Amino acid sequence: MMRSGFTYPDSPHRRRHGPLGYADYDSYRPWLRDEFDFRCVFCLIREQWGRVSGEFDVDHYIPLSIQPGGATDYDNLLYACRACNAAKGSHLIPDPAVVLTAREIVVYDDGTVEGIGEDAIRLIRVLDLNDVEYCRWRRTRLRIIDLAERYDRPLFNQLLGFPEDLPDLARLRPPGGNSRPDGIRESSLAKHERGELPPTY
Numbered sequence: 001m002m003r004s005g006f007t008y009p010d011s012p013h014r015r016r017h018g019p020l021g022y023a024d025y026d027s028y029r030p031w032l033r034d035e036f037d038f039r040c041v042f043c044l045i046r047e048q049w050g051r052v053s054g055e056f057d058v059d060h061y062i063p064l065s066i067q068p069g070g071a072t073d074y075d076n077l078l079y080a081c082r083a084c085n086a087a088k089g090s091h092l093i094p095d096p097a098v099v100l101t102a103r104e105i106v107v108y109d110d111g112t113v114e115g116i117g118e119d120a121i122r123l124i125r126v127l128d129l130n131d132v133e134y135c136r137w138r139r140t141r142l143r144i145i146d147l148a149e150r151y152d153r154p155l156f157n158q159l160l161g162f163p164e165d166l167p168d169l170a171r172l173r174p175p176g177g178n179s180r181p182d183g184i185r186e187s188s189l190a191k192h193e194r195g196e197l198p199p200t201y
């Protein structure tokens, strides 16, 4: 069965954007929102499921305490919800963008998750992705999505669709340029403008 909303990516993430040179890491936020499909790279909570302001953080994969120079290195930045970012803290962990694929983490109907490989198991443990609260939240969310799919199609499309405020990355001018300019064509807004963005994902 397809568990809508909690399907991890099919394959390890390959960065499509490469903005450079912003002095503060929060300026990378529009790029990261698009890069990671407007959801937390760890638990898959989506912007569309609640308030956006204050709920999503720019996370440093290699913590600042270990590599202070990585503060504004785009490839070291992840898009994560506040809860996961706090749980991660200054832990050194396997890269979730590489490890958390559909092959490595299974989400069950009861809201629990299971890691397959060693790295996925470790990530689940460090992030506490199987704790009671996360599981209850997942179970409730799965039921809401399931009910919406059957009885409230507009709500279903809202819950599993892209946000309306897709960032216009083509208009942004990172101070140090963009090492992956071709990624703009693959941004959600560009796909939307070409009519290629799916209604749900």
Ligand SMILES: [Zn+2]
Pocket: 040, 041, 042, 043, 044, 045, 080, 081, 082, 083, 084, 085
């Ligand atoms: Zn999260």
